Amino acid sequence: MDKPPQKPLFVANRGQISILSQVFSTPARAITTRGTVAENIANQARKSAYLAVLGQVIVAGCIALAFFLLTDSAGAKSAFKGGLAAAVPNFVFAFFAFRYSGAEQARRVAAALMRGHSLKVLLTVILCALVLQQEHLVPEAFITGFLITLLTQWTAPFFFKH
Numbered sequence: 001m002d003k004p005p006q007k008p009l010f011v012a013n014r015g016q017i018s019i020l021s022q023v024f025s026t027p028a029r030a031i032t033t034r035g036t037v038a039e040n041i042a043n044q045a046r047k048s049a050y051l052a053v054l055g056q057v058i059v060a061g062c063i064a065l066a067f068f069l070l071t072d073s074a075g076a077k078s079a080f081k082g083g084l085a086a087a088v089p090n091f092v093f094a095f096f097a098f099r100y101s102g103a104e105q106a107r108r109v110a111a112a113l114m115r116g117h118s119l120k121v122l123l124t125v126i127l128c129a130l131v132l133q134q135e136h137l138v139p140e141a142f143i144t145g146f147l148i149t150l151l152t153q154w155t156a157p158f159f160f161k162h
Helices: 037-070 073-097 103-132 139-159
Strands: none
Touching: 037 073, 037 139, 073 103, 073 139, 103 139
């Protein structure tokens, strides 16, 4: 015997949880006006990750500007390359880490996280090796740009609270 569909408890507006199911063990029934709760949380986390990467690129640009004002263009280019060597792998990780969401796709989420992390580490090593082989590189500026940009991701939780 089929049960009649359960009615929602209430409906809220704009991005808030709009329907609460009477059965709490079925999170798929809790939806909003723009998708499921899991999709909204994943979209918010994805947006925060991409904003953190954008923040890293901005920090890399600021470091490059500081090196340009204090030293020369070679130092600025090296610092910016260091910043990009930290930010680009984080973008790749964010892309892979947030491809899937929800408890139904737990295995895909875990596989995407592992793939993203592996690619991030591999890409970081490759980019650093490629940049460090260049002739007109200022190693101190490169390492400074890389480390400060990398430290930016550690401060991201202070700026992107959900």
